[in-house]
Every structure is written in C-alpha cells, then in structure tokens.
Amino acid sequence: MLQVENTLFTIVMLLYFAAMILFFVYIAIKKDPVAKIAIGLQLAGLVLHTAALICRGIGAGRLPFTNQYEFATSFAWGLCLVSLIFLLKFKFPVLGAFSAPLIFLIIGYAAMQSKDVHSLMPALQSNWLGFHVSTAIIAYGAFGVSFVLSIIFLLRDKAKEGSFWDLHIPSREKLDLISYRSVALGLLFLTFTIITGAIWAERAWGSYWSWDPKETWSLVTWIIYMVYLHLRIRRGWQGKAAAIFAVAGFICVMFTYIGVNTFLPGIHSYK
Amino acid sequence: MDALKKIFKFLSSMTFAIILLVVLAAACAAGSFITQGQTYEWYAEAYSESAAAWIMALRLNDAFHSVWFVVIALFLCGNLLLCNVIRLKSLIQKSRQAGEPKKEPEQTADAMAHQISDPVQVFERLRMPKPKSLEQDGKQILFSVKNRAGIWGAWVCHLGILLLILGFGLGQMTKAEYTVYGVPGQTLLIGETGLFLQIDDFQVNLREDDTVEQYTADITVFRAPQGSTAEPDSEHAVISVNHPGRMFGMTFYQNATGWAARVTVEKSGSPIQSEIVCAGEYLPVVDLNDLVIVFNAFYPDYVSVPGSMPMSASSKLNNPGYLYSVYYKGNIIGMNVLLEGEQVTIDDYTVTFTEPQNYTLIQIKKDSFTWLAFMGGITTMIGLFFAFYLQLQAVCAVRDEDETWTVYGFCNKGGKLYEDLFSRAVQNTEKEAGRKE
Ligand code: HEM
Numbered sequence: 001m002l003q004v005e006n007t008l009f010t011i012v013m014l015l016y017f018a019a020m021i022l023f024f025v026y027i028a029i030k031k032d033p034v035a036k037i038a039i040g041l042q043l044a045g046l047v048l049h050t051a052a053l054i055c056r057g058i059g060a061g062r063l064p065f066t067n068q069y070e071f072a073t074s075f076a077w078g079l080c081l082v083s084l085i086f087l088l089k090f091k092f093p094v095l096g097a098f099s100a101p102l103i104f105l106i107i108g109y110a111a112m113q114s115k116d117v118h119s120l121m122p123a124l125q126s127n128w129l130g131f132h133v134s135t136a137i138i139a140y141g142a143f144g145v146s147f148v149l150s151i152i153f154l155l156r157d158k159a160k161e162g163s164f165w166d167l168h169i170p171s172r173e174k175l176d177l178i179s180y181r182s183v184a185l186g187l188l189f190l191t192f193t194i195i196t197g198a199i200w201a202e203r204a205w206g207s208y209w210s211w212d213p214k215e216t217w218s219l220v221t222w223i224i225y226m227v228y229l230h231l232r233i234r235r236g237w238q239g240k241a242a243a244i245f246a247v248a249g250f251i252c253v254m255f256t257y258i259g260v261n262t263f264l265p266g267i268h269s270y271k
Numbered sequence: 272m273d274a275l276k277k278i279f280k281f282l283s284s285m286t287f288a289i290i291l292l293v294v295l296a297a298a299c300a301a302g303s304f305i306t307q308g309q310t311y312e313w314y315a316e317a318y319s320e321s322a323a324a325w326i327m328a329l330r331l332n333d334a335f336h337s338v339w340f341v342v343i344a345l346f347l348c349g350n351l352l353l354c355n356v357i358r359l360k361s362l363i364q365k366s367r368q369a370g371e372p373k374k375e376p377e378q379t380a381d382a383m384a385h386q387i388s389d390p391v392q393v394f395e396r397l398r399m400p401k402p403k404s405l406e407q408d409g410k411q412i413l414f415s416v417k418n419r420a421g422i423w424g425a426w427v428c429h430l431g432i433l434l435l436i437l438g439f440g441l442g443q444m445t446k447a448e449y450t451v452y453g454v455p456g457q458t459l460l461i462g463e464t465g466l467f468l469q470i471d472d473f474q475v476n477l478r479e480d481d482t483v484e485q486y487t488a489d490i491t492v493f494r495a496p497q498g499s500t501a502e503p504d505s506e507h508a509v510i511s512v513n514h515p516g517r518m519f520g521m522t523f524y525q526n527a528t529g530w531a532a533r534v535t536v537e538k539s540g541s542p543i544q545s546e547i548v549c550a551g552e553y554l555p556v557v558d559l560n561d562l563v564i565v566f567n568a569f570y571p572d573y574v575s576v577p578g579s580m581p582m583s584a585s586s587k588l589n590n591p592g593y594l595y596s597v598y599y600k601g602n603i604i605g606m607n608v609l610l611e612g613e614q615v616t617i618d619d620y621t622v623t624f625t626e627p628q629n630y631t632l633i634q635i636k637k638d639s640f641t642w643l644a645f646m647g648g649i650t651t652m653i654g655l656f657f658a659f660y661l662q663l664q665a666v667c668a669v670r671d672e673d674e675t676w677t678v679y680g681f682c683n684k685g686g687k688l689y690e691d692l693f694s695r696a697v698q699n700t701e702k703e704a705g706r707k708e
Pocket of ligand 1: 226229230233283284285286288347350351354422424425426428429432655658659
C-alpha cells in the first residue's frame with residue numbers, strides 16, 4: 001500500500017507541476033481553453049492525491065495526519081481542494097495561476113520530509129486527533145486561498161482598464177467579498193481545530209490550554225483574522241488594509257505550522 | 272461629564288477592540304519567543320544583561336500570568352460586554368424588522384429592483400422559503416425572508432468569547448493540581464486533600480517493534496476513615512494515556528513513567544534498609560545520613576560498549592543495569608553500573624539493586640470551570656457559523672398597476688456577489704418565460 005502511495009504521490013506532484021505550468025501559459029497567451037486543461041489536470045491531481053492519502057491511511061493503519069510529511073501533503077491537498085472550489089464557484093481561473101505555485105511549494109516541502117511510518121506514541125492515539133487535524137487542513141487550505149486572493153487584490157490596482165487582468169479578475173469589491181468568504185471558512189475551521197485540540201489536550205495532558213508555542217501561535221493567527229474581520233466592518237479600512245491583514249494572517253499560519261517547530265521549544269510530546 | 276462620556280464611548284468602541292486584539296497578539300508572540308519561567312541570571316546569560324532587566328521588569332518571564340496580561344484580558348471582557356449590551360436593543364429591533372417586507376429599495380443598501388411577470392420563480396431560484404402574500408397600501412406583495420438568526424452571529428460569538436475567557440480565568444484562579452508517583456502496591460497521599468491513592472497495577476504495553484503502545488494504571492482512591500471501624504469511602508478506575516478517570520470530583524491522568532528498583536542496604540551482613548527508589552532519586556543510608564546512594568539511571572537491556580556511555584539495547588528487561596553513584600559528605604566517592612546479583616561494598620555497608628519495575632506518574636487535577644470554558648468555545652463556534660453562513664436574505668415582490676411585478680432582493684453582507692446571484696435568478700426566470708411564450 002505504501003508503495004502505491006509513493007507512486008501516486010509522484011504522479012500527483014507531476015500533475016500539480018504540469019497544472020502550474022499550464023496556468024502560467026494561460027496567463028502568458030491569454031487563451032481560455034488552456035486554463036480549462038490546467039484546471040482538469042489539477043482536478044485529476046486532487047483525485048489521485050485523495051487516493052494517495054487513503055493508501056497511506058490503509059498502509060499505516062491509521063489516519064495519515066501525524067508527522068511533518070503527512071501533514072504537509074494533507075495541507076497541499078486541502079489547499080488544492082479549497083482553491084478549486086473557489087475557482088469553480090466564482091469562475092475565476094486566474095486564482096489557479098496564483099494558488100498552483102503555493103500548492104506545488106507545499107507538496108514539494110512534503111516530498112523533502114521523511115516518509116517513514118512510525119508507530120504512534122500513546123498520546124497521539126486519540127479520535128480527537130482526526131478531528132483536530134482534518135479541520136486544520138481545511139482551515140489552512142482556506143487561509144492559503146485568502147492569502148492568494150489578497151495578493152491578487154493588492155496587485156489588481158496595477159491592472160489597466162480593459163486589459164486581460166482587468167477583465168479576468170473580479171472587481172475589487174467582489175474580490176474582497178470572495179476573500180472574506182475564504183477567511184470565514186478558514187476561521188470557522190480554525191476555531192474548530194483549536195477547540196478539538198483543547199479537548200484532546202485536556203484528555204491527554206490534563207490541561208486544555210497551556211500556552212505551548214503551537215497553541216499560542218494558533219491563537220495569534222486566530223486573533224489576526226479576527227482583526228481582519230473587524231477592520232472590514234469599519235469604514236475606510238475595507239479593502240487594502242484588510243487585505244494586508246489577511247496576508248499577515250497567512251504568514252502567521254505558516255509560522256505556526258513550520259516556524260514554531262523549527263524555532264521555538266515545544267512540549268507536544270509524551271516523555 | 273463630556274470627558275467621561277467620551278472615555279466610556281472609547282472603552283466600548285470597536286476601535287478599542289481592534290487595539291486590544293493587536294496588543295494581545297503581540298503579547299502572545301512575545302511570550303512565545305521568550306523562554307518562560309526562567310531567572311534573571313538565565314536571561315542575562317541567554318540574551319544580555321539589559322534585555323534580562325527589561326524582561327524581568329515587564330514580567331515577560333511569565334507573560335501569560337502577568338498583571339498586564341490579565342489587565343488586557345479584563346479590558347477585552349469589559350469591551351465585549353459593553354459592546355454586546357449596547358447592541359442588544361438595536362439587534363432585537365433589527366431582528367423584528369427583518370420579518371417585515373422591504374419594498375422600498377432605498378431601505379437597504381444592497382436592494383435591487385427588477386421588473387418581471389412571474390415572481391414566484393425568482394423566490395424558488397434563490398431558494399427562498401415559500402413567500403407570504405399580503406396587501407400594503409392597496410398593492411399586493413409577496414415576501415419571504417430567511418436566515419434571520421444570522422443577525423445574531425456576531426453577538427453570540429462575542430458572548431461565547433466572554434464565557435470562554437471567564438471560564439478560563441476562574442479555572443486558573445481556583446484549580447488544584449497534584450502529582451504522585453510510585454509502583455504497584457504503594458499507597459500515596461494526594462497533597463492536602465486527605466485522599467489516598469493506591470496503585471493496584473501498572474502495565475507498559477510494548478509493540479513488537481519495542482515502541483510503547485499504552486501505559487495503563489489500575490488505581491483506587493480512598494478517604495481515610497474517621498473511625499477505625501468504618502469502611503473507607505473508595506473509588507476505583509483504570510486510567511491510561513488519553514483515557515483519564517474521574518474520582519472524588521477530580522480527574523486522574525496517567526502522565527508519565529520511568530524505572531524504579533528496590534535498593535537494599537546491609538550492614539555487616541544484616542539488612543538495615545530496603546526501599547523502592549525511582550531512577551533519578553537518592554537514598555540516604557538510615558544510620559549514616561552522610562552516606563547517600565544515588566540511583567542515576569536504569570538500563571533494562573544493558574550493553575557495555577567500551578569508551579562510550581552506558582546504553583540499553585531495547586526496552587525489554589533482558590539484562591538490567593543500574594547506574595548508581597555514592598556520595599559521602601557531599602563528595603562523590605564512587606560511580607558504576609551494577610548488574611543483577613552484583614553488589615557494591617562501602618566499608619561495612621553493602622548495597623544491592625533488585626526488582627526493577629516501571630513506576631507511574633499520575634497527575635491529579637481539579638478545575639471546576641472547564642465546562643464554562645467549553646460552553647464558551649461551543650457558543651463561539653455557533654456564533655461564527657451564524658455570522659458567516661446564515662446571511663439574512665429577503666426577497667419582496669410588489670404587483671404594479673400593469674400586472675407586472677417588481678422584485679427586490681436584499682442580502683446582509685452579500686454585496687456585489689448577491690447582486691450577481693439575484694440578477695441571474697431574474698434573468699433565468701425571464702428566459703424561461705420567453706421560451707414558454
Ligand atoms: C475577541 C474578541 C472578539 C471576537 C472574537 C469577535 C468576533 C466577531 C465576529 C466573528 C464578528 C462577525 C464578523 C462578520 O460577520 O464578518 C464580529 C462582528 C462585530 N464585532 Fe466583534 N469580536 C470581538 C470583539 C469585539 C468587540 C470588543 C467589539 C465591540 C466593541 C466588537 C464589535 C463588533 C461589531 C460591531 C461587529 C459587527 C456586528 C454585525 O455585523 O452584526 N467585537 N465580531
């Protein structure tokens with residue numbers, strides 16, 4: 001099973017790469033059919049990616065959510081899923097051109113991690129882990145999309161009236177609303193992630209909140225997006241300022257995900 | 272008076288909320304970057320003298336429990352409370368008004384008007400509930416509204432955060448926490464609770480690959496009887512990692528484990544002392560307190576590699592090795608690894624290590640407000656769902672003199688996206704009407 005997963009993973013990477021290149025070609029030659037093929041490739045990648053995750057789960061005999069490799073590949077999956085949903089729902093292929101590199105970057109990061117399957121230490125053997133991580137995957141995916149949308153929002157002002165960009169990117173107001181939708185999705189799931197994490201910590205370690213760096217940074221992320229929401233409501237801050245906060249929010253997401261493990265001392269282990 | 276009013280207005284404003292949130296995020300970030308709970312000397316060593324002075328002055332060494340952190344949290348609570356109290360009345364009003372037809376487009380920012388012959392289809396296409404028909408100013412009106420609860424989303428979310436902070440704060444102030452550790456057969460006192468914990472059994476389940484699958488402790492907790500004849504009031508539980516037990520209103524967690532062994536001291540051939548000692552602990556000899564035996568570490572499957580540190584080949588009890596050291600008047604006088612059956616002799620005394628076994632470390636907690644924090648979390652979730660996914664929508668159709676209808680649509684926070692949706696519903700309705708004709 002793990003062998004199958006390995007092969008699928010490689011194919012998925014190639015598909016995501018091909019989709020990214022085609023999205024770039026679409027931007028370069030501005031022909032809509034190219035975007036359709038790119039979306040098709042990405043969809044095919046997502047389907048195989050789902051199959052790869054299932055194989056990993058069967059091969060490891062548990063949910064594939066427990067180490068850096070597994071979370072990275074799941075993160076790429078979540079980002080691809082949410083990106084495709086937004087792209088198709090709002091008929092907005094340019095979004096694909098911006099999210100594809102991010103997806104490829106994250107799955108590339110996954111490829112660099114060790115793929116070994118380790119048995120779980122007792123603290124990780126909890127049903128809450130499944131809820132905790134699967135909601136985090138959707139939350140991170142949605143925040144990734146809001147990040148990409150905010151970047152597009154900030155770049156949009158440079159588009160000349162009547163140009164390809166102007167015609168193929170929704171208006172500022174719509175972009176802001178779409179970005180708000182993705183932040184909303186992310187925040188709802190992040191809140192769920194934090195709550196299920198707290199319940200799990202309470203059962204495993206006897207304390208639902210202990211200011212561990214990972215907990216603290218997920219709270220910082222949560223607060224940043226809450227600020228984004230309130231800025232959006234305030235007159236004069238809608239748009240650019242809110243978009244900048246959405247970008248900052250995603251930087252926090254990435255820091256929570258990678259930075260905390262790398263730079264800060266943590267106690268997320270059973271010793 | 273005016274100044275007071277201004278201050279009050281600021282304290283209850285969203286601007287203040289945004290400032291507080293940003294400060295809180297910055298405080299959390301600072302608290303995570305600076306290692307918590309260290310001394311001035313430690314920071315001076317790790318950073319610099321002046322940084323250490325700042326850290327101590329600002330209490331950044333214990334940021335999350337410092338006075339200023341609590342003050343920020345309290346301000347946020349006050350801000351939230353005021354905000355919710357102030358907005359309650361207008362929300363009730365808004366909620367009532369949402370049930371009334373909005374036929375005038377200028378009533379709402381996002382309202383749109385379209386002329387159409389079959390309005391019912393527009394309601395259907397927008398997945399609105401079946402419209403009510405009523406008369407106003409001599410005109411027939413069709414009206415339908417959905418997701419009214421969504422108006423309350425932000426308010427409910429704010430309430431949830433209040434409950435969460437309240438539950439967490441009260442828990443921090445009142446919680447009690449104890450730790451006991453020992454081996455099966457031992458009975459231990461739990462802090463000042465007057466309760467005793469008896470370890471009936473403790474198992475470490477290993478997988479085939481030598482990794483730990485689970486730690487399971489069988490424990491009985493009892494209150495020492497007042498009169499000697501009374502049966503002790505006792506409760507029993509089996510606890511393992513991720514499966515705590517509740518007894519006497521407290522929660523018992525299987526928290527950690529390690530190795531322990533029986534250390535026996537003999538003097539001139541007759542035993543004078545025999546105790547279970549955990550690895551890492553020490554044992555002063557009873558009749559010569561200046562002589563101390565330290566049980567430094569334990570290797571269940573000891574292998575000796577010349578020139579390197581002692582190590583264990585596996586977690587199985589194949590060849591127990593006990594690393595010990597002996598101190599006399601605070602000075603180390605010996606250190607070595609003893610194997611099963613070996614002994615160390617110091618003048619008249621001989622020391623042996625036997626009965627290697629796992630000890631369990633059990634954490635005992637009592638937090639009477641966890642439920643409140645949990646309720647707060649759930650309330651917040653519900654509020655967020657309402658705010659984001661139940662957006663108030665209303666559609667109203669007014670019959671004109673010439674028998675055509677004008678439909679108006681409204682969606683709270685829907686903006687241009689809702690306008691598109693609405694226009695599409697109207698256009699599709701018209702297209703279909705055209706086809707029928
Ligand atoms: C930790 C603190 C807070 C959290 C988590 C929070 C959360 C939220 C959320 C989720 C929304 C809905 C946003 C949307 O629908 O897009 C909201 C809206 C709002 N918040 Fe907060 N908030 C907090 C603090 C505050 C405070 C202290 C105030 C008041 C001064 C405030 C004032 C408002 C207002 C006026 C709205 C708009 C309400 C509406 O659309 O009906 N918030 N808040």
